[in-house]
Amino acid sequence: MASRTATQRWPSFGVQVLIGMAAGVVLGLVARETGAVALGEALRTVGGLFVQLLKALVPPLIFTAIVASIAALRELENAARLVVRTLAWFAITALIAVTIGLALGLLLQPGVHAGVDAASAARPATSGSWLDFLKGLVPVNLLGLGAHTAIVEGAPRTTVSFNVLQIIVAAIAIGAAAVRVGRQGEAFLAFNASALAIFRRLLSWVIRLTPIGTAALIGDAIVRYGWSALGSLGSFALAVYLGLGLVLFVVYPALLAANGIAPLRFLSRAWPAIQLGFVSRSSIATLPVTQAVAEREMGVPSAYAAFAVPLGATTKMDGCAAIYPAVAALFVAQFYGVPIGPAELVLIVFVSVLGSAATAGLTGATVMLTLTLSTLGLPLEGAGLLLAIDPILDMGRTAVNVAGQIVVPTIVAKRAGLIEAREPTPAGEALAA
Secondary structure, three states, X not given: OHHHHHHHOOOOHHHHHHHHHHHHHHHHHHHHHHOOHHHHHHHHHHHHHHHHHHHHHHHHHHHHHHHHHHHHHHHOOOHHHHHHXXXXXXXXXXXXXXXXXXXXXXXXOOOOOOOOOHHHOOOOOOOOOOOHHHHHHOOOOOOOEEEEEEEEOOEEEEEEXXXXXXXXXXXXXXXXXXXXXXXXXXHHHXXXXXXXXXXXXXXXHXXXXXXXXXXXXXXXXXXXXXXXXXXXXXXHHHHHHHXXXXXXXXXXXXXXXXXXXXXXXXXXXXXXXXXXXHHHOOHHHHHHHHHHHXXXXXXXXXXXXXXXXXXXHHHOOOHHHHHHHHHHHHHHHHHHOOOOOHHHHHHHHHHHHHHHHHOOOOOOHXXXXXXXXXXXXXXXXXXXXXXXXXXXXXXXXXXXHHHHHHHHHHHHHHHOOOOOOOOOOOOOOOOOO
């Protein structure tokens, strides 16, 4: 009885996250206005460690979850149809998002009203290519791990990263092989199921740190970026955020309602993942939480969610790969005085709907933008004009990406009659269980 009373004294998980966001704003403003270097460094360190913990769980979680889903898909009817429907909804929502981006770009004409200096234009170090998708499909190793060396502050620094798309391909192949070998594969599948349970428990522990991580991440964002850079690119930022808001709060709710899913209940249950995507600026770091929301809060079967959500985290990016490149491409064209006709608009739509797959092995909206600019024949240096406010825009883009990565599996599962009933719970409460 005493333990229950002690538990009841704590606010709900959703309230804890809101408190963390408010605390982050206050700490960030204090550090920025007073020049408290130690506080700013503490926020950056704590936020970075939280994201690092989430990213550390991504490879084993994806691998074990997809192997388990391959085994479980034997019990699901029309598994191939689910895959086709998922890809179709990816394309449909991307088409809607890019159409909104184009409409806003043409209406607001951010490139005409920009006050940015053309001298700040610079060709990005990383650019997108239509060959990247094919290259990204072939795993370098079973965990998709790779190393990259870059010059940081005059010194070489090597970082280790992972390619989620390659992990998905490897896990599908190994899971299929384990199923096909029959009895000899049962021991491996049983071990994989145990490992998945362990990693999910680890994830639940990390999720409990979300209020602290949220406070640190949003505080660090305020300290590092502020909002002063928005002045010269205000019309561009307005167009992007207006498009993101329309997709998140109008398009997605309309699609959900049309498929018999209550929009407000969806947003309340998905909000922990959406807000984590906003503050972390990483769909990959948010992936464990996104998948947990889809399964535990939305009732999407684990066998299907383990496939659809990780795939969405690499190829389903309505914010980074649809709205943003559409508005940004029109900005660059307007800034340099390059006329854009119906044929060019169709090309932007084509790249936005299919291009996210072509850049799945890479990261960053700049990669998708350079792919769009190169396809249209626009100067790649134009992407450099927008880098000053990219972190601020990336917060909203990632939030929309994460929301879409939950919306599509939920709709597909609902239409297939696979949604498992879930009792209403406070936002994020099941995630912290």
